[in-house]
Amino acid sequence: MLDILVRQANLPDGRGPLDIAIQGDKIVSIAAHIEAEAREEIDASGRLVCPPFVDPHFHMDATLSLGSPRLNQSGTLLEGIALWGELKPLLTPQAVMERALRYCDLAVSQGLLAIRSHVDICDDRLTAVEALIEVRKQVAPYIDLQLVAFPQDGLYRSPNAEDNLLRALDMGVDVVGGIPHFERTMADGARSVTRLCEIAADRDLMLDLHCDESDDPLSRHVETLAAEATRLGIGSRVVASHVTAMHSYDNYYATKLIPLIAESGMHIVPNPLINITLQGRSDTYPRRRGLTRVPELRAAGVNVAFGQDCTMDPWYSLGSADMLEVAHMAVHAVPMTSREAMEWTFTSVTQNGAAAMGLPDPTLRPGGPANLVVLQARDPIEAVRLKATRLAVIKRGKILSRTAPRLATLTLPGRPQMLDPAAYAPVASDPLT
Numbered sequence: 405m406l407d408i409l410v411r412q413a414n415l416p417d418g419r420g421p422l423d424i425a426i427q428g429d430k431i432v433s434i435a436a437h438i439e440a441e442a443r444e445e446i447d448a449s450g451r452l453v454c455p456p457f458v459d460p461h462f463h464m465d466a467t468l469s470l471g472s473p474r475l476n477q478s479g480t481l482l483e484g485i486a487l488w489g490e491l492k493p494l495l496t497p498q499a500v501m502e503r504a505l506r507y508c509d510l511a512v513s514q515g516l517l518a519i520r521s522h523v524d525i526c527d528d529r530l531t532a533v534e535a536l537i538e539v540r541k542q543v544a545p546y547i548d549l550q551l552v553a554f555p556q557d558g559l560y561r562s563p564n565a566e567d568n569l570l571r572a573l574d575m576g577v578d579v580v581g582g583i584p585h586f587e588r589t590m591a592d593g594a595r596s597v598t599r600l601c602e603i604a605a606d607r608d609l610m611l612d613l614h615c616d617e618s619d620d621p622l623s624r625h626v627e628t629l630a631a632e633a634t635r636l637g638i639g640s641r642v643v644a645s646h647v648t649a650m651h652s653y654d655n656y657y658a659t660k661l662i663p664l665i666a667e668s669g670m671h672i673v674p675n676p677l678i679n680i681t682l683q684g685r686s687d688t689y690p691r692r693r694g695l696t697r698v699p700e701l702r703a704a705g706v707n708v709a710f711g712q713d714c715t716m717d718p719w720y721s722l723g724s725a726d727m728l729e730v731a732h733m734a735v736h737a738v739p740m741t742s743r744e745a746m747e748w749t750f751t752s753v754t755q756n757g758a759a760a761m762g763l764p765d766p767t768l769r770p771g772g773p774a775n776l777v778v779l780q781a782r783d784p785i786e787a788v789r790l791k792a793t794r795l796a797v798i799k800r801g802k803i804l805s806r807t808a809p810r811l812a813t814l815t816l817p818g819r820p821q822m823l824d825p826a827a828y829a830p831v832a833s834d835p836l837t
């Protein structure tokens with residue numbers, strides 16, 4: 405007797421419909437038809453079954469704090485940082501934990517089961533660090549939560565940031581963070597990159613920098629990061645997040661830079677929801693997009709994984725823990741509209757995010773962990789298009805969440821019907837394929 409049998413699943417690589425057998429916390433078989441009984445049977449009916457979503461860039465200490473103590477009037481990154489500075493002294497461990505746990509509940513309902521969260525260490529009390537370490541422990545059975553020691557106000561610009569960062573790492577924070585473009589000078593920014601790379605190398609830790617989140621074409625810390633990662637041989641565990649300034653770099657410089665990034669082996673994590681709104685704020689028209697050079701990075705073989713960054717906080721007032729919404733925005737904001745590129749955005753918020761976080765490849769396979777999501781869509785592009793409902797979310801063989809399919813009851817004259825938004829796309833005969 406199996407524990408769970410998922411019938412008629414389409415897989416993200418196009419195979420299907422296939423049955424998926426789960427015993428304990430493992431997938432034991434994936435085959436055309438599995439002749440067996442199970443305690444729980446889920447009929448996917450030709451819908452997409454995929455690995456859980458991954459968000460490699462988030463701020464769980466700030467999430468769901470929208471409006472506290474006030475709203476961001478200008479919509480800029482800098483007012484967001486100032487506003488967070490007003491909220492920081494008012495934080496309590498209980499309030500941070502409560503907001504974070506509420507966010508984790510939402511994440512589970514959206515099939516988002518691995519999150520890397522930055523946590524600001526510039527508060528000398530390390531209130532948020534203490535709270536999120538406790539949250540990491542509480543959610544460990546169902547969410548892989550990594551914490552990044554993030555000096556929001558600058559490693560050198562904020563008086564105790566370096567000591568606080570080392571203390572946070574001693575307390576068990578997983579990843580070294582930084583924000584070179586926010587230091588006082590370009591030279592300080594470059595120095596912070598070197599120092600943070602050395603801390604990561606010495607302690608055998610991963611490194612994830614907010615890097616060149618700016619419209620300044622001369623903000624070039626990603627170059628130093630690539631060089632230092634190569635020098636120290638740590639590239640595979642280094643992430644450069646945002647890298648929006650690359651949008652504004654001179655084209656010739658970009659052709660020199662991108663091969664250096666590829667050579668280092670580091671990962672790039674753009675955050676399309678937030679950066680399409682934050683960037684270009686000092687432009688009149690034409691107004692720049694806030695996205696880095698995704699197609700060129702991909703073409704050079706760099707692992708690119710999209711992050712969400714924010715949900716209802718001083719920087720971004722929307723968001724819903726939905727990585728399909730992130731992929732959907734990436735399609736538009738980059739833009740990348742070929743079928744191959746749209747399919748790739750789905751991979752970017754699953755497999756590529758896991759690689760950026762240093763997690764095992766989550767591809768569904770016999771012998772692998774029974775971590776999967778059943779979507780109300782038939783294939784990855786339809787999932788992105790519809791921001792598809794997560795019908796079932798399973799982690800280590802346990803069903804964590806179920807959502808009823810979205811079906812409209814239409815009472816149109818002569819056309820009464822139950823309308824499934826996923827029942828229309830002419831996938832097989834699509835002239836674009």
Ligand SMILES: [Zn+2]
Pocket residue numbers: 461462463522614713
């Ligand atoms: Zn961020």
